[in-house]
Amino acid sequence: MPILSALILLTALGGCLVLAVPASRQGLARLIALAAALLVLILTVALFLRFDSGAAEMQFVEHYRWIRAGSIHIDYHVGIDGISLMLILLTAVMTPLAMLGSWKSVQERVKPFFALLLFLQAGIIGVFAALDLMLFYFFWELTLVPMYFLIGIWGYERRIYAAVKFFLYTMAGSLLMLAAIIALYFFNGATTFSLPEIAGNVQQRSLLLPAAVEVPLFLAFFLAFAIKIPIFPLHTWLPDAHVEAPTAGSVLLASILLKMGAYGLIRFCLPLFPRSCIRLAPAIVALALIGIIYGALVAMVQPDLKKLIAYSSVSHLGFVVLGIFSFNNEGLMGANYQMLTHGVTTGALFLLVGILYERRHTRQISDFGGIAHVIPVYSSFFLLTTLASIGLPGLNGFVGEWLVLQGTFLVSPRSAALAATAMILSATYMLWMYQRVFFGNPSDSNRRVPDLKLREYAILVPAAVLMIWMGMYSATFLRRMDTATARIVSDIEAVRQQISPTIYRVSR
Amino acid sequence: MTEFRCLIPETILSLVACAIMLFSPRVRRANSTIPGILCAAGLLFAGGVTLLTWNQRSVAFAGMVRIDEFTQLARLLLFAILFFVSLASVDFLRREQINHREFYSLLLFAAVGASLMVASSDLILTFLGIEVLSISSYILAGFKRDNPRCVEASLKYFLLGAFSTAFLLYGVALLYGETGSTRYATLATRLQGAPNALTLAGLSFILTGFGFKVAMAPFHIWTPDVYEGAPTPISAFLSVGSKAAAFLALLRVLYVALAGMNREWSDVLWLAAVCTMFLGNLAALSQSNIKRLLAYSSIAHAGYTLLGLVSGSRSGVEAVLFYTLAYALMNLGAFTVVQLISRQGDQCTSLDDYRGLGRQHRWLAASLSLFLFSLAGIPATAGFMGKFFLFSAAVEQGLFWLVILAVVNSAVAVYYYIRVVVIMFMHEPDPQQAPIDMPAAAAAVIAVAVAGTLLLGVLPGVVRRAVEAATTALVQ
Numbered sequence: 001m002p003i004l005s006a007l008i009l010l011t012a013l014g015g016c017l018v019l020a021v022p023a024s025r026q027g028l029a030r031l032i033a034l035a036a037a038l039l040v041l042i043l044t045v046a047l048f049l050r051f052d053s054g055a056a057e058m059q060f061v062e063h064y065r066w067i068r069a070g071s072i073h074i075d076y077h078v079g080i081d082g083i084s085l086m087l088i089l090l091t092a093v094m095t096p097l098a099m100l101g102s103w104k105s106v107q108e109r110v111k112p113f114f115a116l117l118l119f120l121q122a123g124i125i126g127v128f129a130a131l132d133l134m135l136f137y138f139f140w141e142l143t144l145v146p147m148y149f150l151i152g153i154w155g156y157e158r159r160i161y162a163a164v165k166f167f168l169y170t171m172a173g174s175l176l177m178l179a180a181i182i183a184l185y186f187f188n189g190a191t192t193f194s195l196p197e198i199a200g201n202v203q204q205r206s207l208l209l210p211a212a213v214e215v216p217l218f219l220a221f222f223l224a225f226a227i228k229i230p231i232f233p234l235h236t237w238l239p240d241a242h243v244e245a246p247t248a249g250s251v252l253l254a255s256i257l258l259k260m261g262a263y264g265l266i267r268f269c270l271p272l273f274p275r276s277c278i279r280l281a282p283a284i285v286a287l288a289l290i291g292i293i294y295g296a297l298v299a300m301v302q303p304d305l306k307k308l309i310a311y312s313s314v315s316h317l318g319f320v321v322l323g324i325f326s327f328n329n330e331g332l333m334g335a336n337y338q339m340l341t342h343g344v345t346t347g348a349l350f351l352l353v354g355i356l357y358e359r360r361h362t363r364q365i366s367d368f369g370g371i372a373h374v375i376p377v378y379s380s381f382f383l384l385t386t387l388a389s390i391g392l393p394g395l396n397g398f399v400g401e402w403l404v405l406q407g408t409f410l411v412s413p414r415s416a417a418l419a420a421t422a423m424i425l426s427a428t429y430m431l432w433m434y435q436r437v438f439f440g441n442p443s444d445s446n447r448r449v450p451d452l453k454l455r456e457y458a459i460l461v462p463a464a465v466l467m468i469w470m471g472m473y474s475a476t477f478l479r480r481m482d483t484a485t486a487r488i489v490s491d492i493e494a495v496r497q498q499i500s501p502t503i504y505r506v507s508r
Numbered sequence: 509m510t511e512f513r514c515l516i517p518e519t520i521l522s523l524v525a526c527a528i529m530l531f532s533p534r535v536r537r538a539n540s541t542i543p544g545i546l547c548a549a550g551l552l553f554a555g556g557v558t559l560l561t562w563n564q565r566s567v568a569f570a571g572m573v574r575i576d577e578f579t580q581l582a583r584l585l586l587f588a589i590l591f592f593v594s595l596a597s598v599d600f601l602r603r604e605q606i607n608h609r610e611f612y613s614l615l616l617f618a619a620v621g622a623s624l625m626v627a628s629s630d631l632i633l634t635f636l637g638i639e640v641l642s643i644s645s646y647i648l649a650g651f652k653r654d655n656p657r658c659v660e661a662s663l664k665y666f667l668l669g670a671f672s673t674a675f676l677l678y679g680v681a682l683l684y685g686e687t688g689s690t691r692y693a694t695l696a697t698r699l700q701g702a703p704n705a706l707t708l709a710g711l712s713f714i715l716t717g718f719g720f721k722v723a724m725a726p727f728h729i730w731t732p733d734v735y736e737g738a739p740t741p742i743s744a745f746l747s748v749g750s751k752a753a754a755f756l757a758l759l760r761v762l763y764v765a766l767a768g769m770n771r772e773w774s775d776v777l778w779l780a781a782v783c784t785m786f787l788g789n790l791a792a793l794s795q796s797n798i799k800r801l802l803a804y805s806s807i808a809h810a811g812y813t814l815l816g817l818v819s820g821s822r823s824g825v826e827a828v829l830f831y832t833l834a835y836a837l838m839n840l841g842a843f844t845v846v847q848l849i850s851r852q853g854d855q856c857t858s859l860d861d862y863r864g865l866g867r868q869h870r871w872l873a874a875s876l877s878l879f880l881f882s883l884a885g886i887p888a889t890a891g892f893m894g895k896f897f898l899f900s901a902a903v904e905q906g907l908f909w910l911v912i913l914a915v916v917n918s919a920v921a922v923y924y925y926i927r928v929v930v931i932m933f934m935h936e937p938d939p940q941q942a943p944i945d946m947p948a949a950a951a952a953v954i955a956v957a958v959a960g961t962l963l964l965g966v967l968p969g970v971v972r973r974a975v976e977a978a979t980t981a982l983v984q
Contacts, residue, residue, distance in 0.1 A: 067893075069830075069972050070823045072900055134896075138887040145886060148926070152934045160934050167926055172919040175885075178896070179915045182903045190904070 002062050003047055004078045004129045007088070008122050011040055015118035018111055026110040030103060033114035037096040040121070044092035051085050053480040056487055058131065058196065066135075071190045077132040082481035083266060083336055084128040087259055090343045091128070093466070094255040095121045100459045101351045102248035105358050106154055113154055117248055120146040124252075127260050133181045133193040136268075137174070140224075140260070144170055147249065147257065155244040162237075162244035169237040173224035180220035184272070187213065199271035203491055205498075211275070218276035221269050222284075228261030231284075231321060232291035235314045242310035243363075247354030250306065254313055255347035259339045262320045266332070270324070270488055274495035281325045288325070289418050292318035296425035300432070305353045305363045308433055309346060312389065315422055316342045322419055323404035327492050331407025332485045333478065338400030340477060341388070341470055345397055348385045348463040352378070355456050359449050365433060370442030375451040379438050381460045386434050388467045390427045396470035399478075511568035514575045514627070516561070517554035517583060518620045524550030525616035528609050539607055544598035547612035548591055551619065555587040565981075567629065571691050574629035576981035581829065581974050582626035582756040589749040589836050590619045592953045596844045597741040599947035603852060604739070606652055618644035618745070622753035631680040631690040631714075631765070634757055638676065638721065642669050645750055649738040652854070661737025668730045669720065676717025682710035692765035699768040711769055714761065715776060721754035724814065725783040728807045732791075735803035736857070740850055743799055744843030747806040748836045755813060755832055759825060762817060763982055770820055777818045778910060785811030785917040792924045798846050799857050801924060802839070805883055808921060809835055815898045815914060819905040825979045827897035833971060834882070834890035834964055841957025842879040844950055845872055851942055862928060864937025869944060873932045875958050882961050884925040885918050890964035897968075 014036025021029040051059060058079035067074040080088065099117060106113050123146065126139030144167060152163030181193070188198050188207050201207035209217070227234045238258075242250050270277055295314030302308040316338065323335030355378065357363055372379040388395040391402075401423060409416035452460070470477060512519065528543045558580055565576050594615055601607040621640030628634040646669060650662025684690050686706045687698040699707060719727040735743040762773055788808030795801040813835070816828035849865070849872070850856050866873040882891035895918065902911045963970065 067967075067969055069897065069968060070826050070976070071904065072823075072897070141887045141892075145881065149933065152930060160930055163934070164923070164926060164930060168919070168923055171922045175915045175919050176912075179899060179903070179911050182896070182900050182911070183908065185900075186904055 003043065004060050004080065004125075005062055007040060007043055007047075008126050008129070010043070011036065011118050011122035011125065014039075015115040015122065018115040018118065021111060023111065029111045029114055030099075033118060034096060034099050036118055037092075037099055037121070041092040041096060044089050047080075048085065048089055048480075051080075051082070051480060053082060054483060056483055061131070066132075073191060074134045074193055075132045076135060077194055078126075078129040078135070079131050080129055081484035083263070083484045086336065086340055086477060086481060087128045087256070087263055088125055090259070090340055091121060091124050091256050093462070094251060094343060094347050097347065097351060097459050097463065098248035098251040098255075100455055101251055101354050102154075102246050103455060105247060105354065109153065113150070113246075113248075116146040116150055117252070120150070120252060124256055124260070128263060131195045133184070133195060133198070133268075135193075136195075137178055137181060141171075141174060143257065143260070144174075147253065150249040151241055151245045154246040155249070157244070158240070159244040162240040165237045166241040169227050169234070173227040176220040177224035180217045184217055195268070195271070202272055202274065203494070211279075214273055215276050215279070218269060218273035218280070221264070221273070225261040225264040225269065228264070229258055229317050229321065230261070230314065231287050232294055232314065232318070233287075235291065235295075238314065239307050239310040242313075242350075243304060243306045247350060247357075250350040250354070251347045254309070254350055255343035258313065258317055259343060262317065262324065262335065262339055265321070265324050266335070266488065270492055274492045275499060277325070277492065278327070278496055278499060281327070285322060285325050285412070285415055288318045288321035289415060291315065292322070292419055292422040293425070296422045296429060300425065300429040303364055303366060305356075305365060305433070305437070306350070308365075308429065309349045309353065312426065312429065313342070313346055315426060316346070316389075318422070319401055319404045319419065322408055322415065323400075326404075326407040326411045327489065327496070328407050328410055329486060329489050330403050330410065332489055333481065334400050334403025334405075334407055336481050336485060337474065337478060338404060341396035341400045341467075344463060344466050344470065345385060345388045348460070348467070349389065351459050351463070352382050352385060355452070355459075360445070365436050368437040368446060369440040370438070371446050371449060372438035374442055374446060374449050377451050378456075381452075381464060382438070383434065384464055384467065386430045388471070390430050391423055394468075394471050396467045396474075398471060399474045511573075514564075514566055514568040514573050517557050517587070518623050518627075520554045520557065521550055521616045521620045521623070524553075525613040525620070528613045528616070539602045541598055541602075543609040543612045544594060544601070547594045547616055550616060551587050551591040551594065554619075555584055555591065558583045558587065571693060572630040572633045573627050574692075575627060577974075577977040578756075578760070578979070578981040579627045581978040582753075583623050585756075585833060585836065586622045586626065586749060586753055587619060589752065589840065590615060590622075590745070592840055592844075592956070593741050593745045593749065595949045596744070596840075596847060596953045598949050599945075600739065600741050600847055600950075603945070604652065604854060606739075608651075611648065611651060614644040614648050615745070618648070618749070622749060625753050625757040626760070628757065629692045629760070629764075631683070631692075631695075631761075634761065635673070635677055635680060637757070638673060638717070638754075641750060641753060642673060642721075645669075645742075645746060648742045649734055649746070651739050651742065655737075657737040658739065659737075661734045664730055665734045672717050672720035672727065675713045675720075679710045679713025679715075679717060682706055682713065686710065692760065695765040696767055699766060701768070703769055703772055707769065708772065711766060711772060712776070714766075715773065715780075718754055718758045718761070719780065722751050722758070722810045722813075723784075723807045724780050724810050725787045725807070728784065728787065728810075731807055732795075732800045732803040735806075736797060736799045740799070740843060740847035740854055740857075743803075744840055744847070747802065747843065748839050751806070751810065752832045752836060755810075755828065759817070759828060760982065763820075763825065774818050774820050777814050778907075781811050781814035781818055781910065782913050783811075784808070784814060785914060789917050789920045789924075792921070795924070796859050797857050798859060798862065798928065801859070801928070802842060802846070805921070805924070806839065808917065809839075809883070811917070812895060812898055812914060815902045815907075815910060818910065819901045819907060821901060821905055822979055822983055823897070823901040823904055825982055826975050827894070827901040829975045829978055830897050830964075830968065830971065831894035834894035834961070837957050837960040837964065838879045838882040838889070838891055841954055841961065842876060842883070844953045844957070845876040845879070848872065848944055848946065848950055851944065856941075859928065859931055860938075861941070862931045863935040864932070866933035867937045868941070872944070872946075872954075875954050877929050877932065878958055878961060880925040880928055882965070884922045888962065888965045890961045890968075893965055893968040
């Protein structure tokens with residue numbers, strides 16, 4: 001059964017179905033959207049269970065001819081390994097939660113809102129499953145359009161500015177990537193856009209580009225991904241987009257869209273341009289470190305809850321980049337895991353802020369205070385998520401950051417030390433924020449805030465379970481990513497030995 | 509007599525055009541649709557004949573006319589464009605109370621001219637085709653005689669157009685002076701080797717003449733004024749039909765007649781492509797009128813199309829053919845939406861008139877967004893595939909810098925396209941606006957354009973065989 005295509009099609013059809021509901025039945029539209037998202041989740045869990053974590057090859061592969069025109073050969077080629085599997089699972093989990101998060105707050109134009117969420121999900125699954133460079137680019141760009149509308153139509157005051165900025169930043173980066181994809185195609189002999197084939201040629205040195213060609217191509221890919229992650233100094237679209245987006249938009253943006261950038265680095269940059277990656281790693285690591293510390297410092301002084309979380313994302317995603325460019329098992333595994341944990345934790349934080357916003361219509365930290373007494377259950381969930389975000393051992397955030405630090409330490413203890421300071425900083429800004437929002441004496445306007453409702457339990461309980469599960473028993477998830485990670489690392493290790501066998505550093 | 513077989517479609521169109529002129533005075537009613545229907549039927553018939561004689565390959569009139577797959581594909585494309593323009597015009601003319609039958613005759617004569625241009629294999633016939641097309645267009649551009657802007661557009665177009673065709677003719681004369689012939693085949697054999705001053709001057713004058721028609725910088729200045737002032741269906745025709753005819757005829761001139769001067773013209777066009785893209789896109793950024801915005805966008809798209817010409821290869825020709833098709837679909841669609849929104853008097857073309865359109869006219873706004881996304885080059889649209897083929901053709905020939913500049917331009921262009929989308933979907937509507945009529949014919953044109961834009965964006969292979977056959981016929 002072509003399960004990956006089924007996932008993509010099902011999601012997209014769900015979106016069309018939502019659009020087809022008569023305008024007067026908005027409740028029905030919501031329910032259909034949620035049902036579609038849950039169906040996708042069930043299918044994805046089936047995918048997760050049927051996945052063979054020992055196999056080195058891509059699984060659930062589907063390969064059809066798609067476009068043949070002159071010298072152009074584009075295929076519909078999808079398949080997943082452990083890394084893409086986990087990200088698809090993350091998407092499938094977060095989308096229904098995001099829908100529930102905007103269930104009540106979106107009252108206008110309900111149908112297109114939920115349809116766009118489903119179209120967005122279809123695009124994202126496509127991105128994580130595509131194995132053909134052009135197919136990947138198709139889905140990559142297609143995620144842009146729904147997100148643009150989600151921010152621009154249902155966002156807050158400065159939504160138009162944020163939506164346009166988001167669109168232009170991403171588009172500028174990805175157009176250069178398109179040019180690089182085309183160039184790579186012709187350098188590889190104009191026969192295929194298939195990622196495994198081109199990567200195989202790179203690995204066997206039958207496609208050996210001179211540095212003057214490889215580095216610009218690498219930079220074009222890297223720029224597209226770096227904007228999406230985002231890596232300092234390309235992050236400025238992120239706080240705007242996060243703050244202005246409706247809750248569901250922020251959740252999907254933080255949980256999944258940012259991961260597309262990091263995924264792109266792992267899936268495309270490392271196998272296609274290993275030499276450039278190794279050569280430019282010091283500079284990229286430096287940018288990642290700046291991002292980690294800068295994001296944390298800026299987060300500390302934010303008066304707006306969403307902006308604070310947005311900047312904390314810049315910091316957390318810096319860890320992902322750091323892990324990827326340590327080129328060892330620990331680092332890459334940590335990066336993968338950090339993507340998942342950040343997805344769950346930050347998604348949960350945005351959902352929590354959304355719940356609070358629905359009650360008080362403000363996100364300014366200074367407007368709150370003392371609400372721990374008023375809404376104790378909500379506050380407990382918030383505390384759990386805060387601790388997970390800080391990286392408290394036993395919760396999910398710890399595993400990823402610890403692995404990344406370990407991987408980085410093997411390569412460069414100094415970088416690891418610098419990155420570790422961010423864990424202290426993150427404790428500072430998160431706990432300080434928690435103190436200002438939840439402790440103290442509640443002001444009059446905060447005294448009558450109601451606590452969680454059933455729908456909100458339905459959002460927060462799964463997130464909390466995941467945070468604890470991923471922290472306590474990470475093996476469920478790590479095990480399935482082992483083979484894929486090891487393979488990527490060994491490939492790049494082989495290239496490193498070709499380049500400089502003498503200064504090869506023993507990392508274990 | 510058998511040679512006339514090659515020109516059956518043109519003959520049909522001319523006869524229908526004359527019939528409309530001669531017989532429809534008998535129809536007294538001012539808002540009669542009969543001339544429009546006749547015109548559309550004539551185009552359909554001509555297209556059908558072209559399809560039936562698809563495989564006909566012949567050279568007629570002592571080598572002046574050449575019918576092959578390239579000609580047939582170009583004719584089909586042009587007839588289809590004109591067909592949709594005439595459909596969209598029917599209700600427009602009645603709405604604007606300028607329902608004169610001459611409109612349709614002129615449209616048909618323009619089709620004859622365009623068709624002769626692409627069938628021509630002799631510079632003189634090419635020139636004649638351009639003139640037939642141009643003179644009809646000059647009149648059509650000023651068809652609202654009582655509207656000063658419209659008359660201004662027509663006059664501007666006429667003066668500059670006459671000037672540029674003079675250049676073209678002079679170029680033809682210079683090449684004739686050097687080679688003693690105006691036949692493409694003879695030119696091709698006699699223009700081998702290093703060019704001299706005479707041939708270089710001839711080449712640049714010819715490029716000037718065509719450059720004016722396709723709105724290539726620095727001969728693009730007329731475009732925004734004329735598109736803005738002309739009746740909207742005619743703006744659509746100028747930006748799509750007239751441009752497509754010129755590009756297709758230029759392909760044959762450059763790839764067949766002037767193939768020997770490949771290095772010279774590709775250098776010139778390289779520079780022209782870059783200037784055209786930048787001037788078009790940068791000027792479009794600050795437009796507040798949708799017709800001017802689309803005019804500058806069409807200048808920029810001429811720049812992208814030039815990429816295919818510059819690459820000078822088979823894939824270049826294929827890319828230009830595909831792009832012309834894609835561009836015709838999305839721009840025709842966009843202009844038809846603009847025509848509906850412009851309301852009575854063809855007045856509401858400011859971007860402010862698009863505020864909140866997504867609220868009031870969901871489908872109209874959604875279709876226009878699709879066309880704009882396609883023009884911007886977002887995947888799953890014809891515009892993206894077209895751009896992709898153009899860029900690929902250029903990269904294949906090692907034109908990296910040209911592609912990088914084109915990519916930068918595409919990124920700039922995204923801004924002004926999505927600005928319109930922002931205005932339609934993210935601003936509140938103005939409750940004072942008059943309602944929009946949705947005549948069935950125009951709605952059908954939009955629906956076809958939407959379907960085509962999506963189809964070519966997802967399955968560009970559907971036109972592959974036709975495009976490859978046409979390319980083979982041209983390049984050989």
